[in-house]
Amino acid sequence: MSRDVISLTIDDLSQFCKPLRSDLPQGPSHAQMQGLVAKAAGYRNYQHLRARNAPKAPADRKQVERALRCFDAQGLFEAWPARTAVQYLCVQAIWAHLPPRETLNERQISACIDEHCVLRDAARIRRTLVELKLLERNKDGSVYQRLEQPVPPEAEALIAALKARRKQSRA
Secondary structure, rough: OOOOOOOOOOOHHHHHHHHHHHHHHHOOOOHHHHHHHHHHHOOOOOOHHHHEEEEEOOOOOHHHHHHHEOOOOOOEOOOOOOOOHHHHHHHHHHOOOOOOEEEEEEHHHHHHHHHHHHOHHHHHHHHHHHHHHEEEEEEOOOEEEEOOOOOHHHHHHHHHHHHHHHHHHHH
């Protein structure tokens, strides 16, 4: 007998557990029932299920559109935005292209930045990356390393849009 693969999405686990619990004689408590369902789904407990399935905040499309205006048709950074929030968003798109877990000197990091910019101001971008704690430099400023950080939803959306622009411009 073959196994049936069934995809199940539960919008509200609490509401899902209530009728299950009521159908069981001398059933478990509500919290225990949620734990049982979580274990049946392959998680250690209910908290583990929640941690792994936390809803992502939607990206602020207005911010992403503002940031996209600072990039050309090939997805290269060409204009420094006036708004600080948009500056930070644009810089995160540049940060995504820096090599992870590598130490680079000032020239190398500037070359990586210039590769993705029409705007030739690597020093400003470097300083902003350090200020945002996306880039770390040693005390004398000779060595830089990308710091891994969670990417906000707006930056994810911007990076995806820029990737699509680059792909489209190559075609």
